[in-house]
Amino acid sequence: MSKISKLFKGSSGSSSSSSSKSKHHHHRGGRGAPTPQEAIHRLRETEEMLTKKQEYLERRIEQEITVAKKHGTKNKRAALQALKRKKRLEQQLTQIDGTLSTIEFQREALENSHTNTEVLKNMGYAAKAMKQVHENMDLGKIDDLMQDITEQQDVAQEINDAISRPFGEVFDEDELLAELEELEQEDLENSMKRMGGLPSVPSSKLPSARPSQRASSKKRVEDDDDMRMLSSWAT
16 A cells, blocks of 8 residues: 555544544534635635724824824823824734734645645545556566567568668779779770870971961861861771
């Protein structure tokens, strides 16, 4: 049995004994203990009554002060009587302040106790519900179930790895790129050989000619170069 269940069992026993006592008192003509809500309501009513009494006393004190100022030295007897009444009223006001503080403290303590009792009851109900749920569970079956789930996850991962694995031989991509570069270089060298290499540049300075002659000779050179290149491609 949990501690909360023991607590509520004890509280239920005490409540049953108190209820039997209240019944006994009821049969004797007395009334049972009030509920927390009733007690809190009564304390609030008392607070309201004392607060109204405070306001009344404060007005009376202001009136007595006004009377004392009115008479002053002209009628010392009436002024002194007013001040005496003011003193008595102030004493009552002080007493009421203390009583209100005590009642407020008692009410707050009762409210907190009532709240704690309700919280403990709800926690007790929740504990019983949780116990009822756990009674239908077998820890051994839960361990077996978690182990089966783990095994199935491993199998699924193996299947995914097998499906995603590429078929056939696997080649090194770096080696393939290096071989492709060698082929391209070899093809470029063969093309240069078929073209007969680059034309040599004459070392001597060509004679100057008129602009029309230079343009025509340049065109002939370009045409000759194009023909030689076409010839090399055709062979």
